Amino acid sequence: MRVVLAEDSAILREGLVRLVELRGHRVVAAVGDGEQLVAAVGAELPDVVVTDVRMPPGHTDEGLRAALECRRRRRGLPVVVFSQYVEHRVARDLIGESAAGVGYLLKDRVADSREFLDAVERVAAGGTALDPEVVAQLVRRGRDALAELTPRELEVLAAMAEGLSNAAIATRLVIGERAVEKHVAGIFTTLDLPPSAQENRRVVAVLRYLRRG
Structure with missing residues:
Protein backbone atom coordinates (compact mmCIF):
# COMPACT_ATOMS: atom_id res chain seq x y z
CA MET A 1 0.00 0.00 0.00
CA ARG A 2 1.37 3.42 -0.98
CA VAL A 3 0.79 6.07 1.68
CA VAL A 4 1.20 9.85 1.80
CA LEU A 5 1.49 11.30 5.31
CA ALA A 6 0.98 14.93 6.32
CA GLU A 7 1.85 16.10 9.84
CA ASP A 8 3.61 19.33 10.82
CA SER A 9 5.28 17.84 13.90
CA ALA A 10 8.51 16.26 12.65
CA ILE A 11 8.68 13.87 15.61
CA LEU A 12 5.14 12.60 15.15
CA ARG A 13 5.58 12.45 11.37
CA GLU A 14 8.68 10.27 11.69
CA GLY A 15 6.86 8.04 14.16
CA LEU A 16 3.95 7.58 11.78
CA VAL A 17 6.31 6.74 8.92
CA ARG A 18 7.97 4.08 11.04
CA LEU A 19 4.65 2.60 12.13
CA VAL A 20 3.35 2.35 8.57
CA GLU A 21 6.57 0.87 7.19
CA LEU A 22 6.83 -1.68 10.00
CA ARG A 23 3.42 -2.91 8.86
CA GLY A 24 4.90 -3.57 5.42
CA HIS A 25 3.50 -0.56 3.59
CA ARG A 26 5.42 2.13 1.73
CA VAL A 27 5.35 5.81 2.67
CA VAL A 28 5.92 7.52 -0.66
CA ALA A 29 5.85 11.04 0.83
CA ALA A 30 5.83 12.55 4.33
CA VAL A 31 5.14 16.30 4.31
CA GLY A 32 4.56 19.12 6.78
CA ASP A 33 1.77 21.27 5.34
CA GLY A 34 -1.33 21.18 3.18
CA GLU A 35 0.23 22.63 0.06
CA GLN A 36 2.92 19.96 0.08
CA LEU A 37 0.23 17.34 0.66
CA VAL A 38 -1.69 18.29 -2.48
CA ALA A 39 1.52 18.29 -4.51
CA ALA A 40 2.64 14.92 -3.13
CA VAL A 41 -0.69 13.27 -3.89
CA GLY A 42 -0.56 14.56 -7.46
CA ALA A 43 2.97 13.30 -7.95
CA GLU A 44 2.83 9.97 -6.11
CA LEU A 45 -0.76 8.76 -6.68
CA PRO A 46 -1.02 7.05 -3.26
CA ASP A 47 -3.53 4.42 -2.20
CA VAL A 48 -4.41 6.39 0.93
CA VAL A 49 -3.69 9.76 2.54
CA VAL A 50 -3.18 10.24 6.28
CA THR A 51 -3.22 13.86 7.48
CA ASP A 52 -3.58 16.03 10.54
CA VAL A 53 -6.44 18.54 10.39
CA ARG A 54 -4.61 21.57 11.76
CA MET A 55 -1.45 22.45 9.88
CA PRO A 56 0.65 25.50 8.91
CA PRO A 57 0.36 28.31 8.27
CA GLY A 58 -2.83 29.01 10.20
CA HIS A 59 -3.13 25.80 12.20
CA THR A 60 -6.90 25.72 11.69
CA ASP A 61 -8.15 23.35 8.98
CA GLU A 62 -5.40 23.46 6.34
CA GLY A 63 -4.91 19.69 6.43
CA LEU A 64 -8.61 19.05 5.96
CA ARG A 65 -8.89 21.49 3.08
CA ALA A 66 -5.89 19.92 1.41
CA ALA A 67 -7.42 16.45 1.83
CA LEU A 68 -10.72 17.62 0.35
CA GLU A 69 -8.86 19.15 -2.59
CA CYS A 70 -7.07 15.84 -3.14
CA ARG A 71 -10.41 14.01 -3.14
CA ARG A 72 -11.81 16.57 -5.57
CA ARG A 73 -8.94 15.93 -7.96
CA ARG A 74 -9.01 12.16 -7.46
CA ARG A 75 -12.59 11.18 -6.78
CA GLY A 76 -12.86 8.54 -4.08
CA LEU A 77 -9.28 8.89 -2.86
CA PRO A 78 -9.19 7.23 0.60
CA VAL A 79 -8.37 9.77 3.32
CA VAL A 80 -7.77 9.42 7.05
CA VAL A 81 -7.65 12.62 9.09
CA PHE A 82 -6.78 12.84 12.75
CA SER A 83 -7.32 15.61 15.24
CA GLN A 84 -6.89 16.42 18.90
CA TYR A 85 -10.61 17.09 19.27
CA VAL A 86 -13.93 16.19 17.68
CA GLU A 87 -14.57 19.00 15.20
CA HIS A 88 -18.11 18.72 13.88
CA ARG A 89 -17.59 20.80 10.74
CA VAL A 90 -14.54 18.72 9.87
CA ALA A 91 -16.55 15.51 10.15
CA ARG A 92 -19.39 16.93 8.07
CA ASP A 93 -17.14 18.27 5.32
CA LEU A 94 -15.06 15.11 5.18
CA ILE A 95 -17.94 12.66 5.08
CA GLY A 96 -20.05 14.72 2.68
CA GLU A 97 -22.51 12.44 0.93
CA SER A 98 -20.65 9.20 1.66
CA ALA A 99 -18.38 7.84 4.38
CA ALA A 100 -16.77 5.29 2.03
CA GLY A 101 -13.00 5.59 2.02
CA VAL A 102 -13.05 8.04 4.92
CA GLY A 103 -11.46 7.93 8.36
CA TYR A 104 -11.62 10.42 11.23
CA LEU A 105 -9.54 9.46 14.25
CA LEU A 106 -8.66 11.29 17.43
CA LYS A 107 -4.93 11.62 18.07
CA ASP A 108 -5.25 9.51 21.20
CA ARG A 109 -5.98 6.57 18.91
CA VAL A 110 -2.66 7.00 17.12
CA ALA A 111 -1.01 5.85 20.34
CA ASP A 112 -2.59 2.43 19.72
CA SER A 113 -0.56 1.46 16.67
CA ARG A 114 -2.57 -1.64 15.80
CA GLU A 115 -5.90 0.16 15.95
CA PHE A 116 -4.52 3.07 13.93
CA LEU A 117 -3.04 0.87 11.20
CA ASP A 118 -6.16 -1.30 11.03
CA ALA A 119 -8.17 1.88 10.46
CA VAL A 120 -5.85 3.12 7.70
CA GLU A 121 -5.99 -0.23 5.91
CA ARG A 122 -9.77 -0.37 6.21
CA VAL A 123 -10.14 3.10 4.71
CA ALA A 124 -7.67 2.29 1.91
CA ALA A 125 -9.90 -0.66 1.02
CA GLY A 126 -12.91 1.65 0.69
CA GLY A 127 -14.24 1.21 4.19
CA THR A 128 -14.93 3.67 6.99
CA ALA A 129 -13.05 4.34 10.21
CA LEU A 130 -14.74 6.86 12.50
CA ASP A 131 -13.57 7.16 16.08
CA PRO A 132 -16.38 6.05 18.44
CA GLU A 133 -16.21 9.41 20.22
CA VAL A 134 -16.66 11.20 16.89
CA VAL A 135 -19.78 9.17 16.16
CA ALA A 136 -21.16 9.65 19.68
CA GLN A 137 -20.71 13.42 19.59
CA LEU A 138 -22.18 13.77 16.12
CA VAL A 139 -25.27 11.80 17.13
CA ARG A 140 -25.58 13.74 20.38
CA ARG A 141 -25.13 17.05 18.62
CA GLY A 142 -27.72 16.18 16.00
CA ARG A 143 -30.31 15.41 18.68
CA ASP A 144 -29.45 18.30 20.97
CA ALA A 145 -29.35 20.94 18.24
CA LEU A 146 -33.07 20.73 17.45
CA ALA A 147 -33.82 20.92 21.17
Missing part, protein backbone atom coordinates in the same frame (compact mmCIF):
# COMPACT_ATOMS: atom_id res chain seq x y z
CA GLU A 148 -31.87 24.19 21.31
CA LEU A 149 -34.12 25.92 18.77
CA THR A 150 -36.50 28.50 20.19
CA PRO A 151 -40.28 27.91 19.89
CA ARG A 152 -40.45 30.55 17.15
CA GLU A 153 -37.53 28.99 15.26
CA LEU A 154 -39.32 25.64 15.42
CA GLU A 155 -42.44 27.28 13.98
CA VAL A 156 -40.38 28.75 11.15
CA LEU A 157 -38.66 25.42 10.52
CA ALA A 158 -42.01 23.61 10.46
CA ALA A 159 -43.26 26.10 7.87
CA MET A 160 -40.07 25.62 5.86
CA ALA A 161 -40.82 21.88 5.90
CA GLU A 162 -44.14 22.66 4.23
CA GLY A 163 -42.24 24.39 1.45
CA LEU A 164 -43.23 27.95 2.36
CA SER A 165 -41.06 30.85 1.30
CA ASN A 166 -39.88 33.45 3.78
CA ALA A 167 -42.62 35.80 2.60
CA ALA A 168 -45.28 33.13 3.09
CA ILE A 169 -43.91 32.26 6.53
CA ALA A 170 -44.05 35.94 7.50
CA THR A 171 -47.70 36.11 6.47
CA ARG A 172 -48.63 32.93 8.35
CA LEU A 173 -46.85 33.92 11.57
CA VAL A 174 -47.84 37.59 11.28
CA ILE A 175 -44.28 38.84 11.56
CA GLY A 176 -42.00 40.82 9.27
CA GLU A 177 -40.04 39.10 6.52
CA ARG A 178 -36.79 40.40 8.03
CA ALA A 179 -37.75 38.70 11.29
CA VAL A 180 -38.20 35.44 9.38
CA GLU A 181 -34.76 35.87 7.82
CA LYS A 182 -33.31 36.38 11.30
CA HIS A 183 -34.98 33.21 12.56
CA VAL A 184 -33.78 31.22 9.54
CA ALA A 185 -30.22 32.44 10.16
CA GLY A 186 -30.58 31.39 13.80
CA ILE A 187 -31.69 27.92 12.70
CA PHE A 188 -28.67 27.54 10.44
CA THR A 189 -26.33 28.65 13.23
CA THR A 190 -27.83 26.32 15.83
CA LEU A 191 -27.82 23.37 13.45
CA ASP A 192 -24.22 24.16 12.44
CA LEU A 193 -25.03 24.70 8.77
CA PRO A 194 -22.58 27.27 7.34
CA PRO A 195 -22.89 28.45 3.71
CA SER A 196 -21.91 25.65 1.33
CA ALA A 197 -21.71 25.24 -2.42
CA GLN A 198 -22.34 21.50 -2.02
CA GLU A 199 -25.63 21.50 -0.13
CA ASN A 200 -28.80 23.55 0.26
CA ARG A 201 -28.91 24.55 3.93
CA ARG A 202 -32.68 25.00 3.87
CA VAL A 203 -33.19 21.45 2.62
CA VAL A 204 -30.71 19.98 5.11
CA ALA A 205 -32.40 21.81 8.01
CA VAL A 206 -35.81 20.52 6.94
CA LEU A 207 -34.52 16.95 6.63
CA ARG A 208 -33.15 17.07 10.16
CA TYR A 209 -36.47 18.37 11.41
CA LEU A 210 -38.42 15.61 9.67
CA ARG A 211 -36.08 12.93 11.03
CA ARG A 212 -36.26 14.17 14.62
CA GLY A 213 -37.15 11.78 17.40
